[in-house]
Amino acid sequence: MAEKVMLVDDEDAIREILGLSIADLGYEVETAANGEAAIALFSRFAPGIVLTDIKMPGMDGIELLKRLKDLNPDTEVIMVSGHGDMDLVVKSLQFEALDFITKPIRDELLVSALKRAAEKITMRRQLREHTLNLERIVKEKSAKLVELERQLAVGQVVEGLSTAMRCLVETFDDGAGYFNELPCFISIHNRYLEIVAVNQLYKERLGDMVGKNSWEPYSGRQGSGNACPVWMTITDGKGLRSRETLVDVNGQEIPVIVHTAPILSKDGGVELVIELSVDITEVGRLQEELRSTREKYHRLFDSVPCYIEVVDRDHTIVEANRRFRQDFGECRGGKCYSAFTHREDPCQECPISLTFEDGQSHQWETAVTTRNGDQRVVLIQTAPVHGESGEIEQVMEISTDITQIRKLQDHLASLGLMLGSMSHGVKGLLTSLDGGVYKIEAGFRKDDPQRLREGWAIVKDKIARIRKMVMDILYYAKSRDTELEAVDLEAFAKDMAAIIEPKAALKNVAFRLDVAPDIGEIQMDETAMSAALVNFLENAVDACSEDDTKPAHEVVLRLTGDARRVRFEVADDGMGMDQETREKMFTLFFSSKGSRGTGLGLFISSQVIERHGGSIDVTSSFGEGTSIVATLPRVQSKN
Template identity: 25%
Template sequence: MGDKVLLVDDEEGIRKVLGISLADAGYDVMTAGSGEEALNIFRNESPSIVLTDIKMPGMDGIVLLRKIKEEKPDTEVIMITGHGDLELAIKSLQFEAADFVTKPIHDEALAIALKRVHERIWMKAKLREYTEGLEQLVLEKTQKLIEAERLAAIGQTVATLAHAIKNIIGGLKGGMYVLEKGMELHNTQYQGQGWEMLKSNVEKIKNLALDLLNYAKDREPDYRLCDPCEPLQEVFHLVQPRCRESGVSLEMECSAGLQPILLDPDGIHCCLLNLASNALDACRDFEPAGTPPGIVLRCLHVHGWGVEYQVADNGCGMDEETRSRIFRTFFSTKGTKGTGLGLMITQKIVREHGGVIEMETKQGKGSTFFIRLPDRRRLDASRTA
């Protein structure tokens, strides 16, 4: 049995004559005397080709064509026109008719139109095949690329951690040496220095392990309703002694009237501490022209967001190249002294909150980091409304 063809014409004689020609050509022919009848047959039988008259009572051929294309766009439709219906035939082509033939219909003209239809069907099938093949190829290449990037990231992680651990081990060995010398010489000053070196490097190991855990684990923020200034105040009191030791001023500004919002205070504390520590490093050993080195921590209300945190410094700042790489995996502005994990973790936590982190910087003029977090209560209310 050949392809199914639905022949639609309100004249019974045309249906009989064309039906015989199509059957002789090997097609499985179905006929309909109106657009409405044709649509019912089409929905039940799903013919691949429809041959329909344009001018018919009730639902005409143009309307039938549009309905067929809406329901099954791949169906090929040949329009039958009279000699004076050229304008309608052109209109049918605009609605994606495959071809049109004019009455009286000769076998040769019908055969040419059907040949064109079969060519369209073949080309569509090939295009679909090529598209599916291309999509599969893109998927395979993407998976390979993801795997390659994952392996590269693992390699970079191992190399970065190995370097950081090597530096910490060097510090531990140095502390042990100074401590042992102090004990050997009964020198309390050496003992104190050695002990402080050991404590400092143990703290580095602890921070490195915590950074890795924070970056590796995939978790939802532990949202709590709290004063958005609280994490900033905690970081302020934590960083203040280190700033005082380094001769760097530290200020804090919290907007009046800030409403409690839903956030993960521990996660935001971690973000702000990372940014404040980076700001302190940027201010150390850098003397801004005309003003002493300083850091300002801010908690503000901005339109469209629940809260905005700012960590601003007037330290060394960054050039454009460094700025473009600042959030890349394991990139650090501190050379061998940093792992780059701090900003990666900060960005991850902010994204988990549905927020954004941005930066403004100028070399020799300092940097300002902005963390904007949504008001989750409003978001949840809008979703349930």
């Protein structure tokens, strides 16, 4: 019978979660929200173990400990506190508390404390039982010893019993250990189909059948002609195994597996038959208990409000909870890095690999994309799963969606982070400006027009970069309403070409403008959209200039549309991107350029297009180029 545990804590979440954990350890659990409720529950529930918080409103844990010890000194009380205060520890032990543990409660400490309490209760109960019933136990053991000596006097009985036991054990896949957990009825029958002896369990469950006919314990057997197992063994002289139904003292049917073994006389005839019957309803009970436990753990696994996956050493997903499957698909049997981060190889900072290496829990924050295209920022925590040998067989990865937290942090602290991340870039631009100024001054001193042109080109380029950086800062740092106006798309496209074509020519990248005839007008914030498209175009030029695998490169700005929408496409045949980069490219402060990028441009571009009620589609393959399509409505809806 499971030990009863009363859990006392004023926090609902702790009572629910801790209560479930204690129940899963095999204890019968009731909970109370305060000391007064605990006293009332104690009288009704009569627990052997009490787990109580110390800091509670009203009656605190120390007072509850004293009251419980007054009601029942044998109650084992485990004190819980959020603070490791030595005075509380000493006071708890003075009032005979069994143990003292601190929050957050570690599983191994909880298991150890409960086990120690249960063992102490069991030892006390056994000692009391042995003390009170010593005479009865001696008598019963003596009677069993006499009976055993009588049975051992017949060597053939022992041999037959051993044969039947071996036969019965072989019936079950799990061997002798499984057999020993099941109840077993043992009876001995003579050649006249009479029961001559039964074991204690047989008497308790089926009644004292000694002297009865061998077929009478069975359901539906009315005589020897019904071919009961004993009759068949006497007839052919061989041990048998069969499924039968017995009837207990209350008239209830008991399904059993029956084994019979003959005991031969000196002339070779069957003199006695040993019959062993195993109650297989216990098998069904154990199976149902196992099924219920698995179902409970599965419900808990699926109801956790975060992503959980269990991964083996090959990064194969062994199990995943419902939320993971809903957002990333039925991925069991696939690789975790493919399902979660859409990579072809394990992540460089993979916490799963680190946990397999050192057995420790690791954290990692990253951005992932669901199968519906929604981006999530997740905080990953790993934990090792040990096998029976103690080695790490699997790793559990728990990922918490912190997207909203990160958005709040971005709004509160992004300006400071932005300035910090851009300081190095500003320093580099100022150094370059100094170089340009030096060339201009040298050109003036030496009356060298070539140096003047080179220096002025450097100054113009760096001023343009500083201007763009400052505009990005102002756009992101200051809330700005969208200023809508009717814009001629062809003229707008030519302005874009005038901005980007010289920059592309400096990097030996061809630029082409492709505008559909009669493209017409659109309602948009021309300044904001210009900045957004320039970001796309400059990234395209950079992707081409950094790709040395092709002899020539081209960037295309293409405008097409219909009566309702306009498509702005920026296409290049440069380096391209892998899937992970594509999914993170519009994330704040993410840059594939290292220290040369601020991680602001594409983020701001996506914000501009979103404010226009538009959408962005990105198509890219590593080494083949990229196409970014921004689709905007021609007329903005009125909010």
